C-alpha cells in the first residue's frame with residue numbers, strides 16, 4: 068500500500084499538539100530530550116519515517132526500514148514518583164490501540180514489549196531528561212511495526228506487524244491518532260492505581276516459568292508478581308524470591 072506520511076499528515080493526525088516530523092533522524096528520543104529542555108508543552112510528539120541511530124532497551128539499537136513502522140516519541144512532565152509508570156503507560160496505550168484496530172490478543176511481555184500472540188509488535192523506551200538535578204521530563208519512545216512482513220526473515224517466529232496480524236492495510240496516521248488518544252487518556256491517570264493494575268492485568272507471563280537475563284547469570288523460576296514500580300518477583304526452585312528490576316525475560 069502506498070501511504071502519504073509527511074509533516075502535514077502527521078500534524079493533522081496529532082492536532083492540536085506541537086509536532087515535529089523527520090524524514091530521517093538519528094533518534095526521535097534524542098531530539099525529544101532536547102525539546103523538553105527548551106520547555107515544550109506536554110503531549111508534544113516527534114515522529115520519524117526512518118532513524119539512523121534508533122535506540123532500544125538495554126543499550127541496543129532499534130531499526131525499521133522507511134515506510135514500515137510508526138516511530139514516535141511522546142513528551143511528558145510527570146511527577147518524580149510517577150516515573151516508574153511511564154513505560155507502563157506506553158505499553159498499555161499500545162495494547163488498547165491494537166484492540167481498537169481489531170486485534171484481540173495484545174499482551175505485554177515484561178517490562179514493556181507489546182506482543183500479539185507471543186510475537187513482538189512494539190518496543191517502548193522511556194528516557195528521562197534531568198537539568199541540573201531537576202526532572203525536565205520524559206521522552207517516551209515507541210516503535211510499532213505497522214507493515215513489515217517478517218515471514219521470510221530470521222524474526223519470523225518472534226516478531227509481527229499490525230498489518231500481518233490484521234490481514235488488512237492500515238495507515239500510520241490512523242494508528243498514530245488512535246495511539247495518541249490512549250496516551251493522553253492514561254497520561255491524565257498516571258498517578259492512579261488503575262494504571263498499574265491494568266498494566267499488570269496485561270502481563271502475559273505471570274504465574275509461568277521464566278528465565279530473566281539481567282547480567283551474567285539468568286534468574287529462573289516462576290514469575291510470581293510485580294511490584295508497583297514494575298519490579299518483577301521470581302520464585303526460584305529453592306523457594307527464594309528474587310527481585311528483578313530490568314532484563315530480558317523468556318518463557319522456559
Ligand code: BTN
Nearest residue numbers: 094121122123124190191208210
Ligand atoms: C525496545 O524494543 O527495546 C524499545 C524500542 C524503542 C524504539 C523507539 S522508536 C522511537 C524512539 N526513538 C528511539 O531511538 N527509540 C524509540
